[in-house]
Amino acid sequence: MAQLVPPPTISLHSTPPRPVAVIDIGATSIRMAIAEIHADGEVRTLDTLVQPVNLGREAFDVRRLSRASIEKAAGILKKYQRVLKEYGITGPQDLRVVATTAVREALNRLAFTDRVFIVTGLNVEPIDEAEVNRITYMGITPHLRSHPELADARSVVVEVGGGNTELLVIRSGNVLHSQSYRLGSLRLLQLLDDANVSASRRRILLESHIRRTLDLILEEVHSDAMIHLVAFGGDMRFAAHQLLDDWDGTSLAQLSTDRLIEFTNEVLKLDDDAIVKRFGASFIEAETLGPALLAYSMLAQAFNQSLVYVCDTNLRDGLLHDMAIGGEWTAEFRNQIVRSALTLGRRFDFDETHARNVAELARKLFEQLGAEHQLDQRHEVILHVAALLHEIGMMINVRSNHKHALYVIRHSGLFGLSKSELLQVGLVARYYRRAYPQPSHEGYGSLEREDRVVVAKLAAILRIAIALDDTRSGRIREIECVREARQLVIHVPGVDDVSLEQVAMRQNAGLFRDVFGMLVLLRAGK
Structure with a gap:
């Protein structure tokens, strides 16, 4: 029953x-x-x-x-x-x-x-490009991880847009390189309009311009190692739908480079009206299709790829996902930024052990002083990166290394950080010693009041962290912050003698006193 x-x-x-x-x-x-x-x-x-x-x-x-x-x-x-x-x-x-x-x-x-x-x-x-790269990374990573051939492989992820070409190199979920290039389908069309060349020479001009950008890409992305090419963007999705009858439009498609080249050659022979009529494209798609596909085809050939993976994700998908997580930076994304900062520091032969110790102490100070600074998780990342890179200018000039640190960081293109965030990182690093923030200082005077306050708070915390590792021995690892009246008392469990750090603290704590209105005392043990 x-x-x-x-x-x-x-x-x-x-x-x-x-x-x-x-x-x-x-x-x-x-x-x-x-x-x-x-x-x-x-x-x-x-x-x-x-x-x-x-x-x-x-x-x-x-x-x-x-x-x-x-x-x-x-x-x-x-x-x-x-x-x-x-x-x-x-x-x-x-x-x-x-x-x-x-x-x-x-x-x-x-x-x-x-x-x-x-x-x-x-x-x-x-x-800006950093935010676009962040959204791209968030959107593409699940596709790479779910694909057996790409999960642990080195993938070059590229989109040829109307104005720029965005490129990420990702391996095992880690961003190895990110860059934006001034190569886009509309810029290529503008080039043709300005040149006013005959129809027979239009393709030659396009290829010459694309090849200059490809040379830059190949200089920065070594093609000798095994890679996979993953393309996204409307033009490649359109080509994949035309050439692959069984593509579901959501999973990663595998498109033969030879078929892509054939389709590109066919499209480039047609005007916009013919593209609309033959392929059912919209006029928006028809205008940019040829130049964009030519760029993708030449990129696949430059990397000796027999096939191209095509992803259906787009900027709007990434933005929606960002809204779903409340715009917060995930722990994984935070780690990507930190890895990028470490890579930059190593290029300038920084003292990595000291930098990591200071960054960890700064993180603990930020965490324990949350009620005082009232800043969010993104600001902790800015502080952490500034702590890692505060001495990056030493290789250039010891005397004015703080100013050189600001310049290097501002122009570094660290993955995941916007131009305004890079400026804040650079300024926090710039104020790691001596000088107090002044309106006349480069970059600082252009900030809004809210951002000026952020820089001052983070620089004050960074100076405390640096004082705690003044011996560069890493012997202070744990701290306990206690507010007593108008004093911040930092206890150091397990360390009996902090006399050297106390001297450094008296020299470094002035900015913290002025910003937070508290004296800083350092006490051994507890």
Whole structure:
């Protein structure tokens, strides 16, 4: 006799999915993805919209966005708002609007963002290459780990966009190299327009320009070791869908380089109207398809790849995932930044043992002084990296090494840190000794008040950490911070004599006293 199974119990208190959206203002289009985030962190896309714009053409040509293009973009975003309202997405915490290369490079980008705010009330966030690389890393890593051939292999992950080519080298989940190159499909089209060459010479000109960037890539990414090429971006996804009948559009596709080259050759012989008619492409896709695929094809040939892996992930997917985790930096991502900092330090022959000791002490101080500094997890990463690199300028000039540290860090392109974050890291390292922050100092005077306060707080903590490792012996590893009235007392368990560190502390604790309003005392044992 069949046994009756009761229906599943439905909890009336289960958390409903949270509707969210991201809008990506790109070089050729404004795209919106609407999704819902479930209680377990799963992201399910509900709808996508795309509208063409010519922002890239203008920005890459004259570095300004026309009034007509600004008004068109604002109008598109106004229409998107009506769709968002239908999905119940009205709060700024459930929507992120970003702009990439075209808006970022426009000299009148503030006029663009201000006009959009006036028309829609939306805050447009121009994101730099570091943020794009971070989102790319978060989006691509799960695909690499789930693939048996790529999980522990060395993969070159590349996207040829409208303005730039973004490239990451990843092995076993670790970023070995990240770089942005000024090679994009719209820049290539602009090159053709400016050159005004005959149809027969257009491809020769494109190949010559692409090859110059490939030479730079090959200098920085050694091709002698075994690698795999992983491509993402709309143009490669379009090619994969055309050439692979069985691709599900979500897993990593494997596309033969020979077939990619054949398809590229076919596309380059056609004008935009013919591409739309033959392949069912949109006019947005048709415009950039040929130059982008030529760049991918030449890159595959340069790395001697017989096939290219194609990934369906995009910037909007990464942004949605970022919203699902609350914009927090994961422990893994934090470790990637630290590894990048260590690699930079080794290039400048830094005292790694001392740097690691100071960074660990700074971390413990940051953790125990949370009630005092009121800073978040990202600031701890900034402090940690500054602690690792505070003496990086020693190789250049001992006397002014702190100033050289600021310069090197600002221009280092450390993976995962934006330009503003690199400036903060550099300034914290710059103030690791002697001088107090001054408005006249390079970089510091340009900061907003909130960021100036952050730099001062972190530099004050860094000086305390350096004093604790003044002997460079690493003998102080554990600390216990206790606030007594208007004093911070740092106990050092297991160490009987801290007289040398006490001398260093008296020299280093002035900034901490001025920033936090507390004297610092160091006591042995407890």
